[in-house]
Amino acid sequence: MTARKELLLSAAVVVLFAFGPWISPLMHLDVSIVSGVLVIAIAVMSVNLLLGYTGLPAFGNAAYFGLGSYGAALSVKYFQVHFAEAIVIGTVAGLLGGLILAPFLLRRRGIYFGLLSIAFGQVFYFIAYRYTDVTGGEDGMQVPRPLFVLANAHATVSDFGFYYVALAFFVIAVIAFRTIVRSPFGRTLIAIRQNEPRVRYLGLNTDRFIFVALLISSTMAGLSGALSGLLINFAFPLQLDWHQSGYFVLSMILGGAGTVWGSLVGAFIYVIGNDIISTITSWWQIFLGALFVACVLFFPRGILGTLQALGRRAPQAFGDDDDDDHAAFDPHAVPEAGRGV
């Protein structure tokens, strides 16, 4: 896709979302559901950076997500901070979680990285679950949405207002994400996904790159968690649970691993599908699971990844050698042969 086309398409998506509060009633959706899509998309991006681009099984990103949510909720409850401060504190909580876990996670690769991520995530889950006095335990903690304060003026943040806060953060996140994956740093992450020893003998300390990727990812997940907590005025242990991490991974694969906009597509399907189907049947997870199985079997590049690949088949329209497809995390991909570096 040419740069101009990509810019136009991206702008169209953002403009479409700018009219979200007017479009969503037409689809019988509450505007806060669409806010949820934008917020969750940021968490899915955080998984995409690690799994889709770097090839690290990020099966524990809910830890940072939950830390963001609890960071915001606890600071509102115990320190009466305002809206913007709560977002900052939640985001920093996610980053700190990444700083604490990264040195341990860095020691392993492949499936062991994934298992370690889950295990560490569950530690945070049980802390929130057991430390009832502070966190409300299993019931979670309800906190009223704090006021937005700027200088001497303050205002309540309505669901309508929140939507635009979510949209603003989403746009910032997408721009940052795209800049990162297009940078030499991002290119190195892609190279690590393909063959880490090869990157090492070219003279690059891959641990450092992965460390930074982990910090970026945990910060994004923390931001998403903070916004999520403030959106529903609620923090609860399941936000830290490995199931939550699984939903992020699932959304990423559905949308398209290793694509910038795939995270939004995945989050859209996950959040909206969840909302619509769960009003019809409590077995909504069966449908999500079936969709996921179909996705892995028939279009492993995800929805957006598949569309992009189809687009490239029309060479007169898109075909050039400098297209920006990275067939990322592909469950059908044949791993590179054994000892080859």
Add this chain to the structure above:
Amino acid sequence: MSKPLLALDGVCTNYGKIRILRDVSLTVGEGEVVALLGLNGAGKTTTMRSILGLTPPLAGTVKYAGQNITGWPAYRVARLGVGYVPEGRRMFKDLSTLENLQLAENGRGGAWTIPRVFEHLPKLAELRSRKAGRLSGGEQEMLAIGRALVANPHLLLVDEPSQGLAPLIVEDVYRILGELKQTGVAILIVEQNALLALKIADRAYVLDSGRIVHSGAAAELAADRDRIRTLMGLDVAPTG
């Protein structure tokens, strides 16, 4: 011979419990081209991996420019100025030609820059924005060599450069290696095609079942076909 740039002394390396290298000792001098010959499975690639720290030796030492680098992580060995052109080329297929080169540029500085690589390998310049996965085998070999060059190595480890390439392209590759030799880069070249490697090498070692079974001047070995036949246990087809 002057003080060696690379010196392996009594290196033993295992894959799991299986011993691959047994007491391998060899040297490569400044600006010298050394061929490491042997059959499939003799331990040639493992020798290179042991130097690079990709499979750290269990015993013995690897010294580079007098410094003991045994078991160092690969990225630190690379930063000292050891370039590697792996067997089967091994590009980052999702990255463009240019990006593959940029990845290897390490800011150590030196004569080789990306524009200079493009100048020497004009084919690569034409293909700068093409994904490496879409290059032909010969183009990938050029890129692999270019990638090793932009890091400005003092020592280049080249693994089976002729493997799977058309004869004309093999000639091209060896021409470039010959040019490199002129610029003073030391090269350790692993090759099954013995006569090909012996043409540009100063000295040669022959590996068999993980042991060095012969070492000596390349020209001497090249002239003695019977010797090659006994050492490598196969008929050597005359080339070129």
